[in-house]
Each structure stands twice: as C-alpha cells, then as structure tokens.
Amino acid sequence: MSKGLLKQWIIVAWVALAGIVVLGQGMDGRVAAAPPTEPKGPPACQEALAQTTAILALLGAGAGDVRPKYFLSTATTPGAISATFCGTGFHMASLWEIFTTAALKYDTAQGATKADAGQGPPGSRRGWIRTGDSSIANNILPGNTNCSAYTSAAAADRGTAAELNTDWSITPNHSHITPWAAADLPCDTPLPVWCVAD
Numbered sequence: 001m002s003k004g005l006l007k008q009w010i011i012v013a014w015v016a017l018a019g020i021v022v023l024g025q026g027m028d029g030r031v032a033a034a035p036p037t038e039p040k041g042p043p044a045c046q047e048a049l050a051q052t053t054a055i056l057a058l059l060g061a062g063a064g065d066v067r068p069k070y071f072l073s074t075a076t077t078p079g080a081i082s083a084t085f086c087g088t089g090f091h092m093a094s095l096w097e098i099f100t101t102a103a104l105k106y107d108t109a110q111g112a113t114k115a116d117a118g119q120g121p122p123g124s125r126r127g128w129i130r131t132g133d134s135s136i137a138n139n140i141l142p143g144n145t146n147c148s149a150y151t152s153a154a155a156a157d158r159g160t161a162a163e164l165n166t167d168w169s170i171t172p173n174h175s176h177i178t179p180w181a182a183a184d185l186p187c188d189t190p191l192p193v194w195c196v197a198d
Helices: 003-026 043-058
Strands: 069-072 090-092 158-164 180-186 194-197
Antiparallel strands (some): 090 194, 158 180
C-alpha cells in the first residue's frame, strides 16, 4: 500500500475513532461547549487515537502530498545510462515501480511535460525504462531486452522504452501493460529516462 493510500485510510479511521470518542462523551446527556483538551472515552479508543495521531505525524500529515515522486527526464541519453543520470534522490525506474501513476506524484519541476499534461506525466513520450528482467541486449521483445541492464549504447543492441498511450480507442491498442505502451529500440538511440524517488 502506498503512503498516500495509507494516509487516506488512517484519516478515515481517525475520523471514525473521533466519532466514537465524541459519542462516548455525550452518553451522559451533556454537550461540551468546546472540544476537551484530553481525549475521553474507553481506554482502547484513547490508545488508538494516540497511535493514529503518531502515525499521521510520521507520514507528514499536514505537510502536503506525501506520494513518492517520479518524472520523465528532459535530457536524453543512449542506453548506457549512468547511475546518477536521474539526479540526487532519484534512480532509473523499473516499469513496475511507476506502473500505477495515481499512487505517485509527477515532478513537473524536473520532468518533461506537454501542453495538456496538467500536473501529470506527458503522454506518448518514450523513455528508457528498466524491465525487471535479466541483462539482455539481443532480443526484440519489449519488456525483455534492456541494453544489457542499461550498460550498452551499441547500435546492434536493443533496449525497452515505455510511454503512456494516448490512443484511448478500444482496439487495437491494448497491451499487457495498458495504459503503458512499450517498444524495443537500438541502444544508441538518445531517449529520456523514467526516474523515480529512491
């Protein structure tokens, strides 16, 4: 579960617990003029409320969006990709790290964008991406070939590039990785790189 989804679940749980505590206080018929300074109610509710408050603090409650960031680089590189290409605090992403884009926050300050991208990633913009497979360079299967784990820039070698598909028609553009699309390209092709927070 992502931090963002966990935070939302905790907020819902906290609101529910706060309601239980308030109901417990109101059972004697009195209405408090102001919220109590200390939580009342069953000890289990007090403890759960304290734990929830602590977890929210750890997750950065009130500090804005806590989802991990990702971006498609504006700079391009052939398939021999430096470990530092994405910059401090980021690394070259595997598709499986950024597959569910709603669980992440697109870094518009660092990443490529398009006129209608809003605060999200650009569509139909290919970038090198890790496949999660072994080191392979001589295959023409996207999702399998990877410029020898992105150490080769040879024209004879192949790597995988991924993009978010902007053709939303029903057929024939569905794939095993929808809404993503992928292609195998020669490793000497200069492309942006998909990057994600460490």
